[in-house]
Amino acid sequence: MVKRTPAYKNKLKALELERTGAMPSKKKGYKIDKKMQDDLSKELELQIKGAEKPSMWGLLGVRFILLPYTLGKLILWYGSWYWRYKINQTSYSWEDASYLTRRALGAPSDSWEYLVPTLETL
Template structure:
């Protein structure tokens, strides 16, 4: 009876694990190829808004955009930038090092 219970449990585990397969390289490439037009359009829209706001209209940078420029000029990763305290961020943004 003990062997029967072990066999039943192992069959259940096989069924649960069977759906979690590693994706193939070709499957990932197809998905990225399908999403490429969306990602390109989103990037172009963002760049167009940035260009019209700050190059054409010459508006002052918002806090988020100035923070983004400071982060990029310092070469800090977005995850690391999130953990920098606010007073340090404020100081770095006010220096306008971008």
């Protein structure tokens, strides 16, 4: 399915034009022969979420088996958070302040991890 998307076809076309050194033409019927398309598609790396093979830890059965451990860690984390910041009223650490900011902004953790090293240098 990924190979049928326009983004994939555009990347493949750009890679083919780069390899051959040809100028892009204005006609819409630009076609790449099958052999060259197979060769170029092997070189083209796809950075698409959900297209990779599932890992063992992502399977539902494994997650169900690890559920008690995960719930225990979650309860311990909430308990320590409550103890530190509600009962002892200590100030937030950099990691905890960063977590609260990310959660308030609704940013995904992977994009936040990409952004945070640049914020630490400020």
